Amino acid sequence: MDKGRQELVKRYRENPIIRHDDIPVPCNTVFNAGTARHKDEYILLLRVEALEGKSFFMLARSRDGFGFNIEEVPVMKPAQDRPFSIYEKRGIEDPRITKIDDTYYILYTAYSRHGPRLGLAKTMDFKTFERIALISQPENKDAVLFPRKIKGRFVRFDRPSTPGGADMWISYSEDLVHWGDSKIVMETRPGFWDSRKIGAGVPPIETDKGWLEIYHGVKQTSGGNIYRLGCAIFDLDDPSRIIGRSKIPVLTPKEYYERTGDVPNVVFTCGAILEPETEEVKIYYGASDTCICVATAKIEDLLESAISGFEEP
Numbered sequence: 045m046d047k048g049r050q051e052l053v054k055r056y057r058e059n060p061i062i063r064h065d066d067i068p069v070p071c072n073t074v075f076n077a078g079t080a081r082h083k084d085e086y087i088l089l090l091r092v093e094a095l096e097g098k099s100f101f102m103l104a105r106s107r108d109g110f111g112f113n114i115e116e117v118p119v120m121k122p123a124q125d126r127p128f129s130i131y132e133k134r135g136i137e138d139p140r141i142t143k144i145d146d147t148y149y150i151l152y153t154a155y156s157r158h159g160p161r162l163g164l165a166k167t168m169d170f171k172t173f174e175r176i177a178l179i180s181q182p183e184n185k186d187a188v189l190f191p192r193k194i195k196g197r198f199v200r201f202d203r204p205s206t207p208g209g210a211d212m213w214i215s216y217s218e219d220l221v222h223w224g225d226s227k228i229v230m231e232t233r234p235g236f237w238d239s240r241k242i243g244a245g246v247p248p249i250e251t252d253k254g255w256l257e258i259y260h261g262v263k264q265t266s267g268g269n270i271y272r273l274g275c276a277i278f279d280l281d282d283p284s285r286i287i288g289r290s291k292i293p294v295l296t297p298k299e300y301y302e303r304t305g306d307v308p309n310v311v312f313t314c315g316a317i318l319e320p321e322t323e324e325v326k327i328y329y330g331a332s333d334t335c336i337c338v339a340t341a342k343i344e345d346l347l348e349s350a351i352s353g354f355e356e357p
């Protein structure tokens with residue numbers, strides 16, 4: 045085991061940074077938050093699971109990215125109006141935020157008896173939120189929007205469930221509402237930590253080596269699933285082309301809060317913040333579907349983890 049590589053992502057010493065006791069409304073758990081920088085604040089869009097089991101979103105703000113204040117009332121609840129209400133009956137989950145120009149787009153999972161499908165909403169100010177459209181059929185989740193158009197089109201990764209498995213795909217759009225030209229870009233790897241399922245985590249980060257994607261991989265064991273994080277790199281001009289992928293995970297459940305909770309052995313990310321001055325990334329992640337944690341890594345180490353030993357699929 046390469047011990048150095050295991051420590052490449054450093055957990056914040058005061059993890060978890062947000063727990064269910066911190067949430068000012070009755071709830072079961074808080075986890076899997078979308079992230080953004082807005083003015084001089086760090087924003088977390090929290091997935092909060094209500095006592096009856098459905099999720100909704102609340103907002104947390106911070107000056108330093110570690111200590112957060114949580115707003116008193118939810119900012120997005122499962123919709124009351126059609127068409128969204130039909131597909132959000134079981135809640136809204138796992139928001140991921142991408143800023144394009146002055147607009148923050150939120151891709152989230154709309155959950156109903158029909159299964160998970162992708163919803164798109166937007167905000168300019170993190171005060172008012174507006175739903176735009178449902179942008180996939182079920183079953184599809186783990187969608188991340190790229191932060192700029194590529195060759196004139198918006199681009200997303202997503203994770204349709206197919207009879208063949210749970211792999212990462214790419215789709216393109218001219219208006220963010222209608223998507224197509226879909227292709228598979230990254231598959232599960234038999235024998236590895238990401239052999240059972242994979243899905244995008246953090247909206248792609250543009251680097252000079254390519255688009256860095258921090259994704260989750262699932263391994264099935266006799267004790268249940270283990271969710272870990274790894275990195276992949278995609279070509280800047282053609283993001284359907286994978287050019288790097290971590291052989292070993294960059295973050296794996298180890299601490300008690302990652303091992304124990306509603307769903308044990310889970311680290312799951314929906315967002316990270318790149319600090320341009322230090323080239324360090326703050327990765328926010330849900331632990332055991334029960335609380336929110338943060339860990340930091342040098343962007344060059346994350347890239348290196350995906351580049352070293354990469355074998356063309």
Ligand code: BMA
Nearest residue numbers: 076137138271307310312333
């Ligand atoms: C995935 C999603 C996540 C969750 C993870 C572990 O399928 O539902 O929201 O964190 O499972 O339970």
